[in-house]
Amino acid sequence: MKKELLKIGYNSKIALQENLSEKVKNKVLNDYFLLIKKNKTKIIISNKKDINFAIKKGIKNNLIERLKLDEKKIDQILFSIKKIIKLKDPCNKVLETWKRPNGLKISRVSIPLGIMGVIYESRPNVTCDVSSLCFKSGNAVILRGGSEAINTNKILSDLFRKSLEKNNINKNYVQFINSKNRGFVDLMLSKMQNYIDVIVPRGGKTLVQKVQKLSKIPVIGHLEGICHTYIDNEVNMKMASNIIxxxxxxxxxxxxxxxxxxxxxxISENNINFIFKKLYDNKCKLIGDTKFKKKFKGKVKLAKNKDWITEYLSPTVSIKTVKNIDEAIIHINKFGTMHTDSIITKNNKKAKKFLTKVKSSIAMHNTSTQFADGGEFGFGGEVGISTNKLPPRGPVGLNQLVSYKYEIKSNGAIRN
Incomplete structure (x- = not known):
């Protein structure tokens, strides 16, 4: 197994030796677009095999929903690829230049990160997004999807490799580990530091915790998305209801x-009932503190401390009453996961304070947190969302998949 994985790493390094133009990259991506379009039926058949396996395995419904591919979802994948094609190639761009009194001419130039190792669960669209983004930004990628999506991931990665071969480009720019053996994940994290430059985990808390604990390679990602929306007392109630x-x-x-x-x-009792009514009527379970429970006319379960640190990923939400914006910010910075947090208010001064003081990688004003997505940011797609304090932060798209180096020229300068 180790030998097989090291071979994959070596193949990625060889692929990276090719220097590809933006025109060639876009041709590959366009051919990939056409191959997916042509093979929609085969992709859906492969996906149904995975869904049947997932149901037998007893995988949770929310994960099965993420796994499902239909015509609509495949069209979304195709739309994402088209957007990536339209974006500028971020590689080998001169980001900044300056001259020094000592005769040095210094340029900061963008370069690919190298080889990306992506470990993910359920979502087969990740195969397409990640392959497209990594390739366009000059990176090779090693994909290790979950066992529940192996058939779908294989056909989607095979189509990308077919597009590469069609254009006489090394197909190992994109490699998929076609095995359900979990040992491959452990080896990727512990034995591949000479090949993989960055690990990106996309999945549940258990997977991400494992990656963060075992990886000897830098990790881009987030553990949980405990996102908050703070509703101020100065709000447009209809807007608040819609955003909530x-x-x-x-x-x-x-x-x-x-x-x-x-x-x-x-916020008055009438307004609380108005802005939360739509959630309640659509069978969202409300878990609230004592003050909210007294004001809201529907059924509310009393919140416990663990509810402030729970990512439900279901139609369930916790609700806490706060004295002011300062208490809201303190709560978010204490219990949040630096993912995405939003304020609803008509007061721009308060909004500015919130946007500045919350530690989140994404801070919003009068905006739904569901916009925390690389595609919505205009990135064409995303490899994932990073809550690291060091960059990249937030959605990791095309322009976040490059690093830089300094290129220095002079006319024979020597240092005294």
Whole structure:
């Protein structure tokens, strides 16, 4: 197994020796687009095999929903590839230049990160997004998807490799570990530091914890998405109701779904019932503190301390009453995961304070947290979302998949 994985790493290094133009990269991506379009039926058949396996295995419904591919979801994948094609190649760009009194002419130039190792669960669209983004940014990628999606991931990665071969480019720019053996993950994290430059985990808390604990390679990613939306006392109630509903219920299974609502204590009982009614009517379970429970007319389960640190990923939300914006910020910075947090307010001064003081990688004003997505940011897609304090932070798209080096020229300069 180790020998097989080291061979994959070696193949990635060889692939990276090719220097590809933006035109060639876009031709490969366009051919990949056409191959997916042509093979929609085969992809859906492979996906049904994975769904049947996942059901027999007893995988949770929210993960099965992430696993499913239909015509609509494949069209979304195709749309994402088209957007990536339209984006500028971020490689080998002169980012900055300056001259020094000592005769040095210094340039900072963008370069690929190298070889990306991506470990992910359920979502087969990750295969397409990651392959496309890594290739366009000049990186090779080694994909290790979950056993529940192996058939779908294989056909999607094979189509990318077919597109590479069609254009006479080393197909090992994209490699997929076609095995359900979990030992491959351990080896990727502990024995591949001479090949893989960055590890990106995309999956549940257990997977990400394992990666962060075992990896000897730098990791880009986030552990959990405990996202908050704070509703100030100075709000447009209709706007607040719409944002609250969307930020939770548009898709409850994504990491950008709001898990905790914080509400200003001066919001009246009538307004609380108005802004939370839509959630309640759509069978979202409300878990609230004593103050909220007294004001809301529907059924509310009393919150416990563990609810402030729970990522539900389901139609369930916790609700806490706070005295003011300062208490909301303190709560978010204590219990949040530096993912995405939003404030709803008409007061721009308060909004500015919130955006500045919360530690989140994404801070929002009068906006649904469901926009925490590379595609929505105009990145074409994302490799993942990073809550690291060091860059990259937030959605990791095309322009975040490069590093830089310094190129220095002079006319025979020597240092005294």
């Amino acid at each position: 509903f969307n930020s939770k219920m548009r898709n409850t299974a994504i990491c950008g779904a709001t898990e905790t609502f914080l509400i200003h204590e001066k």
